[in-house]
Amino acid sequence: xxxxxxxxxxxxxxxxxxxxxxxxxxxxxxxxxxxxxxxxxxxxxxxxxxxxxxxxxxxxxxxxxxxxxxxxxxxxxxxxxxxxxxxxxxxxxxxxxxxxxxxxxxxxxxxxxxxxxxxxxxxxxxxxxxxxxxxxxxxxxxxxxxxxxxxxxxxxxxxxxxxxxxxxxxxxxxxxxxxxxxxxxxxxxxxxxxxxxxxxxxxxxxxxxxxxxxxxxxxxxxxxxxxxxxxxxxxxxxxxxxxxxxxxxxxxxxxxxxxxxxxxxxxxxxxxxxxxxxxxxxxxxxxxxxxxxxxxxxxxxxxxxxxxxxxxxxxxxxxxxxxxxxxxxxxxxxxxxxxxxxxxxxxxxxxxxxxxxxxxxxxxxxxxxxxxxxxxxxxxxxxxxxxxxxxxxxxxxxxxxxxxxxxxxxxxxxxxxxxxxxxxxxxxxxxxxxxxxxxxxxxxxxxxxxxxxxxxxxxxxxxxxxxxxxxxxxxxxxxxxxxxxxxxxxxxxxxxxxxxxxxxxxxxxxxxxxxx
Ligand SMILES: [Zn+2]
Numbered sequence: 177x178x179x180x181x182x183x184x185x186x187x188x189x190x191x192x193x194x195x196x197x198x199x200x201x202x203x204x205x206x207x208x209x210x211x212x213x214x215x216x217x218x219x220x221x222x223x224x225x226x227x228x229x230x231x232x233x234x235x236x237x238x239x240x241x242x243x244x245x246x247x248x249x250x251x252x253x254x255x256x257x258x259x260x261x262x263x264x265x266x267x268x269x270x271x272x273x274x275x276x277x278x279x280x281x282x283x284x285x286x287x288x289x290x291x292x293x294x295x296x297x298x299x300x301x302x303x304x305x306x307x308x309x310x311x312x313x314x315x316x317x318x319x320x321x322x323x324x325x326x327x328x329x330x331x332x333x334x335x336x337x338x339x340x341x342x343x344x345x346x347x348x349x350x351x352x353x354x355x356x357x358x359x360x361x362x363x364x365x366x367x368x369x370x371x372x373x374x375x376x377x378x379x380x381x382x383x384x385x386x387x388x389x390x391x392x393x394x395x396x397x398x399x400x401x402x403x404x405x406x407x408x409x410x411x412x413x414x415x416x417x418x419x420x421x422x423x424x425x426x427x428x429x430x431x432x433x434x435x436x437x438x439x440x441x442x443x444x445x446x447x448x449x450x451x452x453x454x455x456x457x458x459x460x461x462x463x464x465x466x467x468x469x470x471x472x473x474x475x476x477x478x479x480x481x482x483x484x485x486x487x488x489x490x491x492x493x494x495x496x497x498x499x500x501x502x503x504x505x506x507x508x509x510x511x512x513x514x515x516x517x518x519x520x521x522x523x524x525x526x527x528x529x530x531x532x533x534x535x536x537x538x539x540x541x542x543x544x545x546x547x548x549x550x551x552x553x554x555x556x557x558x559x560x561x562x563x564x565x566x567x568x569x570x571x572x573x574x575x576x577x578x579x580x581x582x583x584x585x586x587x588x589x590x591x592x593x594x595x596x597x598x599x600x601x602x603x604x605x606x607x608x609x610x611x612x613x614x615x616x617x618x619x620x621x622x623x624x625x626x627x628x629x630x631x632x633x634x635x636x637x638x639x640x641x642x643x644x645x646x647x648x649x650x651x652x653x654x655x656x657x658x659x660x661x662x663x664x665x666x667x668x669x670x671x672x673x674x675x676x677x678x679x680x681x682x683x684x685x686x687x688x689x690x691x692x
Contacts, residue, residue: 266448406481475521553616559591
């Protein structure tokens with residue numbers, strides 16, 4: 177071995193240090209170059225959202241999406257697999273067609289709710305009725321036989337289909353106030369009326385089913401033009417459909433005016449028994465500290481009123497594109513970079529909490545988790561999730577992000593631990609530093625979140641691209657960091673309600689046999 181003097185040794189260190197920092201800049205530059213000049217976001221978005229479509233747990237489309245993601249990663253030279261963590265009721269949405277057939281013909285905008293039993297291809301044709309004014313549980317029982325062979329409308333007739341910001345813009349202030357007051361009173365009266373039946377708005381549904389209703393007609397308005405939220409059905413044998421506000425209120429007015437409207441509901445869904453549920457996991461192995469992990473995180477499943485474009489197609493695209501770019505420009509990371517595309521987040525963070533439960537060896541060696549799950553917007557908020565030293569490392573990593581992106585981001589340190597909401601909570605509960613990359617809303621809550629309007633056209637690709645660059649740089653910086661991140665937790669404040677000190681969230685138990 178060649179003898180090296182102390183002097184040349186120290187020079188050598190200076191030398192590699194300089195090369196290293198230069199290489200760092202090159203990686204960051206290359207991340208941006210690849211993201212801007214060779215973006216795969218639009219094609220990935222098309223394949224996932226248009227071709228595969230919504231990804232409801234238990235459906236063949238969910239499985240198709242998992243297989244698609246694995247194939248994509250493999251085509252980029254990234255190892256990937258689907259890890260089964262449980263089972264769910266298997267179900268496939270078929271054709272839903274809802275038509276008013278009396279007193280005139282009109283095709284209605286609406287759809288069957290998830291996991292609902294289907295009808296024959298001829299469907300069910302029946303008169304539509306509304307709930308009566310209920311005096312008490314006895315009068316309700318006496319009325320109940322009236323539902324036999326009828327579709328029962330179970331949502332309040334909204335007084336307006338215009339969103340509040342539209343009223344605010346155009347109504348006189350007096351008229352806007354009047355509408356809001358009337359709506360509030362009407363909502364209160366509606367809820368009290370149902371309560372007098374002895375049931376809640378939920379528990380009344382199986383009662384109507386038992387009494388022989390032909391089907392249930394609901395309408396869960398999302399307070400935006402044309403937007404309804406679409407969740408799961410609560411009936412076991414008869415169809416439940418959600419009809420959009422415009423058509424629902426029309427039917428309701430017709431019933432009130434004695435027109436006796438009839439509708440035909442065709443809902444050809446299929447029960448598929450019990451099917452396995454998965455997380456898609458892909459990773460780029462670390463070279464220096466392969467046992468330590470930087471995790472990119474986004475749930476893969478969606479509700480199925482739309483195609484799950486912003487919940488959470490965009491989060492999914494961000495993580496896939498970031499992985500593709502990292503593999504290309506940073507193929508030998510210091511720490512392992514793993515991406516988790518979680519199943520069944522929508523039913524209670526099931527995929528991610530199962531992963532946390534099944535992989536303690538990974539969870540205890542997590543450097544950082546970056547989760548994105550609130551829409552298509554550019555990231556505008558990051559909070560330290562209640563980790564005392566998050567300010568040190570997160571600020572250091574964010575300094576490497578170009579100003580054009582980081583200037584939009586408001587940080588809060590040390591922040592507070594998320595107790596739910598999305599998959600970062602599963603990791604925080606296990607003590608791992610997990611951060612939510614929180615987006616600008618783009619009218620997420622009213623227009624796209626769990627609605628029939630959550631579709632490709634709502635994706636804002638410039639913002640998604642900006643999030644790809646942010647995520648890839650954060651992953652790179654977290655991977656290269658000289659030290660392992662501290663997990664020291666803040667002392668949480670006193671809960672004003674109980675007078676006791678709040679405690680750190682505890683891991684939730686995943687539902688491994690769901691929907692049955
Ligand atoms: Zn989501």
